[in-house]
Amino acid sequence: MAISRETIEKKxxxxxxxxxxxxxxxxxxxxxxxxxxxxxxxxxxxxxxxxHQNALMDALAILATIKTEPVFLxxxxxxxxxxxxxxxxxxxxxxxxxxxDGKESLGNNEAVFxxxxxxxxxxxxxxxxxxxxxxxxxxxxxxKKGISRIAFEAEESNDFKxxxxxxxVGLDWSNxxxxxxxxxxxxxxxxxxxxxxxxxxxNPPRALNKLREKLSEELKKYMIHIGNDEYYEMFDNIRYIxxxxxxxxxxxxxxxxxxxxFAEQNIIKQLNEFVDSNPNEAKELNDKTLRYSExxxxxxxxxxxIQKGKFSNISLIGxxxxxxxxxxxYLLGGILNYLPYKIPVWATKKVKDPQFLSSFRSVIALLLxxxxxxxxxxxxxxxxxxxxxxxxxIILLPFAGLFAFHYYIEFKKMLSGIRYNLKTLFKNKxxxxxxxxxxxxxxxxxxxxx
Numbered sequence: 001m002a003i004s005r006e007t008i009e010k011k012x013x014x015x016x017x018x019x020x021x022x023x024x025x026x027x028x029x030x031x032x033x034x035x036x037x038x039x040x041x042x043x044x045x046x047x048x049x050x051x052h053q054n055a056l057m058d059a060l061a062i063l064a065t066i067k068t069e070p071v072f073l074x075x076x077x078x079x080x081x082x083x084x085x086x087x088x089x090x091x092x093x094x095x096x097x098x099x100x101d102g103k104e105s106l107g108n109n110e111a112v113f114x115x116x117x118x119x120x121x122x123x124x125x126x127x128x129x130x131x132x133x134x135x136x137x138x139x140x141x142x143x144k145k146g147i148s149r150i151a152f153e154a155e156e157s158n159d160f161k162x163x164x165x166x167x168x169v170g171l172d173w174s175n176x177x178x179x180x181x182x183x184x185x186x187x188x189x190x191x192x193x194x195x196x197x198x199x200x201x202x203n204p205p206r207a208l209n210k211l212r213e214k215l216s217e218e219l220k221k222y223m224i225h226i227g228n229d230e231y232y233e234m235f236d237n238i239r240y241i242x243x244x245x246x247x248x249x250x251x252x253x254x255x256x257x258x259x260x261x262f263a264e265q266n267i268i269k270q271l272n273e274f275v276d277s278n279p280n281e282a283k284e285l286n287d288k289t290l291r292y293s294e295x296x297x298x299x300x301x302x303x304x305x306i307q308k309g310k311f312s313n314i315s316l317i318g319x320x321x322x323x324x325x326x327x328x329x330y331l332l333g334g335i336l337n338y339l340p341y342k343i344p345v346w347a348t349k350k351v352k353d354p355q356f357l358s359s360f361r362s363v364i365a366l367l368l369x370x371x372x373x374x375x376x377x378x379x380x381x382x383x384x385x386x387x388x389x390x391x392x393x394i395i396l397l398p399f400a401g402l403f404a405f406h407y408y409i410e411f412k413k414m415l416s417g418i419r420y421n422l423k424t425l426f427k428n429k430x431x432x433x434x435x436x437x438x439x440x441x442x443x444x445x446x447x448x449x450x
Contacts, residue, residue: 004089005089005094005115006115008071008089008092008094008115008119009071009115009118009119009122009124010122011069012069014090015069015090015091015092016069018090019063019069021366022060022063022064022091022366023063023064025362025365025366025369026057026060026061026063026064026362027064028402029179029180029358029361029362029365030057030061030173030180030181030182030183030358031180031181031182031183032061032064032065032182032183032184032185033182033183033184033185033256033257034065034185034187035184035185035186035187035257035258036186036187036188037065037066037185037187039187039189040066040167040187040190041165041190043123044123044163044164044165044190045120045121045123045162045163045164045165046123046125046126046164046165046166046167046190047120047125047126047127047128047147047150047151047164047165047166047167048062048066048070048125048126048127048128048166048167048169049127049128049129049130049147049166049167049168049169049215049219050062050127050129050168050169050170050171051129051131051140051169051170051171051219051223052129052130052131052132052133052134052135052141053134053135053136053137053138053171053173053176053355054134054136054171054173054176054355054358054359055134055353055355055356055358055359056356056359056363057173057176057358057359057362058129058134058171059072059074059093059127059129060359060362061171061183061185062127062169062185063091065185066125068123068124068125069092069124069125070092070124070125070126070127071092071093071094071116071119071124071125071126071127072091072092072093072094072126072127072128073093073094073095073096073112073116073126073127073128073129073146074088074093074094074095074096074129075095075096075098075132075133076095076096076097076098076108078095079095092124094112094115094116095108095112096109096112096146097109097112098132113149113150113153116150116154117153117154117157117158120154120162120164121154121158121162126150128146128147128150130143130144130146130147130212130215130219131143131144132144132146134355135355136176136354136355137226137232138172138223138224138225138226138236139225139226139227139232140216140219140220140223140225142216143212143215143216143219144212145208145209145212147166147212147215148207148208148209148211148212148215149208151164151166151193151211152193152196152200152204152207152208152211155193155194155197155200156200160194160197162193163192163193163194164192164193164194165190165191165192165193166190166191166193166211166215167187167188167190167191168188168189168191168215168218168219168221168222169185169186169187169188169219169222170184170185170186170188170219170221170222170223170261171183171184171185171223172184172185172186172223172224172261176354176355176357176358177354177357177358178358179341179361179405180405180406180409184257184258184260184261186222186223186257186258186261187222188218188219188221188222189218191211191214191215191218193211196210196211222261223261224239224261224264224265224268225265225268226268227272228271228272228275231271231275231282231286233289233290233293234271234285234286234289234290235268235271237289237292237293238267238271238289238441238445239264239267239268240303241289241292241303241307241438241441241442241445242267242441242442242445242449243255243260243263243264243267244307245442245445245446245449246263246264246266246267246449247259247260247263249449249450250262250263250266266449267445267449270448270449270450271448274448281444285441285444288437288440288441288444289441291433291437292434292437292438292441295430295433295434295437296434298430299423299428299430299431299434300416300419301416301419301420301434302416305416305417305420306434306435306438308417309435310421310424311417311418311420311421313421315417316414316417316418316421319410319414319417320414323407323410323411323414326403326407329400329403329404329407330403330404330407330408331404332400332404333399333400333401333402333403333404333407334401334404334408336376336397336400336401337397337400337401337404339372340365340368340369340372340373340401341365341401341405343364343368344360344361344362344364344365344368345361347360347361347364348360348361348364369398373394373397373398376393376397377393377394377397380393
């Protein structure tokens, strides 16, 4: 069945055919870890409510994780072009109209809300991004009333018998843009809309607000939320700087998820208490943290280099030998995959909103890689004239591309280690100051945290 807005809740052969590939591309672009999904109620009517920081990727992250065929609500302005509208409808996305789309357009929401009732009753799962718009900050914005309104209107139209559950979902992106960055998806505990029935029957606006406040409170448990605007950058940096120490303090054996999230949340919580009670010391810590970031950029180092502190020369020599050994495979993978890796980057150079970069690049890659590989494989078949060579090429191409990418990353890490050792040997003043500032921050945070 072809998907239209009228039948968006129904199963579709095209959707079922394309979805595994789309999911694979999403999880390849972002290395994804999922936590607590097994505790999502299997037979209930569900509304998923993730935080919204990374444009279309937030929706694709949910799509790649849950097993049903969910329907998404997204802002209407991205549906303006007919081709885009058809593509979004194909992936089961419905528009929500806002006042900025024109007051006259708000009437269209009624039909959309009615369709969401069909979706919910069909138990597909409805995905609503309750903040209403994305922003590249690790902070939960004020939630809109739309999600509460949809939940209550659906219940009201069914005599409050649906027993809808809202699942808060925390999305934590290690980097919003870079290929092979990490994504942690944390499915929270269900919120029963039925808990607010009595309030809704007495005072609908108050019930809408209470449900929205509850969702906001719950979402913050499953994501990184930095509520301090004045010292946002300090909080954001220190959660990385002090993370290894906090992992140890909390008794975790490693920094795998969800340990990392819990440790970062604890750092933020205790920093909040420190800032509130020690404004002068907080300013000094902020100045030191800003200087630390400036020196990192000046020396072209990542935080992990300073955390490691010293690189074994023997280990670096071993890495260099391995780099030479695997250089031919890197060159093969890099040359064969250069165009499909680079074209999405070139095509998005003029994108103004950085939060759309990974969305556009992943969609371009999703369309480009199959076409490119078909051309390359066809060419290989014509030239090699051996079917088993072609099969080998099909298997090799994506793996060789991923290998080349990770080889490049590891090679850069090795060079960072070499540069660090050289700067240490020659007593580089900036590195000495950077190390001193790092140790100051560690010492201060050790005293602040428990």
